[in-house]
Amino acid sequence: MSPARVDSGAPTALLERAMEVLSCFDPKHSALTLTELAELTKLPMSTCHRIVGTLEQGGFLSKGSDRKFRVGTKLWTIAQHAPLSERLRESALPTLARLYEETGENVTLAVLDRGQALYVDRLVGERSIPTISRAGGHLPLHTTGVGKVLLAYQSEKAIEQYLAQPLPKPTPQSITQPDALRRDLAEVRKNGYSITRQEMTRGSGSIAVPIMRNGRCVAAVGVIVHLNRLDTNRLVSTLTDAAASIAAELDGH
């Protein structure tokens, strides 16, 4: 009781640990060995082993012949019934497909999630330039086209809260001055679309527009293009049409 006996780390609950194990899987770690999982979660091997085993039995994880664990089809199946998939993605996909065919560019769809842009879907072809964004990935709001749109249509309070935190600056062109960003966001609201130029990745820019529903911005669609193909007028009108079409599809359901 007196000296040791501290809750030094772990009066933990099993379920929380299991969720931590699953959370180890991210864009950079889509396949992990038991040892790696134990290290990442800081769990004792035997405990980790048991948890992972149960998850595997349930189909939440699957073990490959390379002894690495991956996210299982059961978990994936369940996730498909998230509103994000079932409503938004499903409704938007045909329009995104058309957009992709029309522009031949990188097309992305994102929502606001925990103060970041969560990419719900993206369409990337050989024709388009490589990007960091991936479906299921998070990127900052102030350095991406879709992010700026999502932020611009938030309440003033939420915007100030976002600006109050330290803002990452992935490129020299990233705008991180609160005042400059405020002006930028006002511009977005005025125009109804956002533009970024090398604020996330060197050599590329993006344009995005909001998807509105009941006066609220529920998501954003955007394209990412090589800087010298950033034909604002054409892209904005194409995107606006697409956003309207997705919004209609969302309501029509």
Next chain:
Amino acid sequence: MSPARVDSGAPTALLERAMEVLSCFDPKHSALTLTELAELTKLPMSTCHRIVGTLEQGGFLSKGSDRKFRVGTKLWTIAQHAPLSERLRESALPTLARLYEETGENVTLAVLDRGQALYVDRLVGERSIPTISRAGGHLPLHTTGVGKVLLAYQSEKAIEQYLAQPLPKPTPQSITQPDALRRDLAEVRKNGYSITRQEMTRGSGSIAVPIMRNGRCVAAVGVIVHLNRLDTNRLVSTLTDAAASIAAELDGH
């Protein structure tokens, strides 16, 4: 102690229960109240409450203002890193988009999962006819275009095992006679594509082709069309091109 005390249901492990809770979410139940979850899992309210609460805290579930729980974004995010999404879907999507634009029909992509066709993705527009298949959904192998392809390219042993079980017959046209199915599957292997006519849904048919990798059929692409638009020749060649394109994309990664 004496009369009851049977292990009547529950020397259960917490984690298994939690996975059962999550598994309650399916195409027909994308939003569930606590009570409904407790009923479906047959868990005591208090226990269910605790589990659901922990899952919510972890972002695996989210509670709406309607007091209903839905699959949370955290879980969805993790699922996006499943090989199914990260490799297959990501690689195939641009091609599916093109296919959708070219044909204007219902396009589906499926893999084999636990003896059923698991729909990895689908593209449905207003132009195309309504279907049962949905991303994340399972359908029988012998009544769907993609399913027949997936089954046809399995080992003889696996096929026989499949045929040995009682086969559902959703429409009068569904083929459930083992012998008839064997002939049908041989035909699929010979032609390199499958056709169904009203075997799953009245009034519609489908065509599907395999996506091959290292001599194995890893997935199938197909279209579902109104019976009188089932233009075999044109669709088969379009689909074959698409399958080749997806296979190339898979290798090129």
Next chain:
DNA sequence: TCTGAAACTTCCATCCCATGAAACTTTAGT
């Protein structure tokens, strides 16, 4: 507005099951 029943939440004494160190087995590299 009031009332009651159903849905949800909290409590807590009991006890079962998760825990993790240690011993053992398998795998893969030399």
Next chain:
DNA sequence: ACTAAAGTTTCATGGGATGGAAGTTTCAGA
């Protein structure tokens, strides 16, 4: 063959899960 690392099993222990019951909130209907 040998060995170090990775994975698996074991088991005594106690702390966390359990679920009945009591308390609280919600909401439909009078």
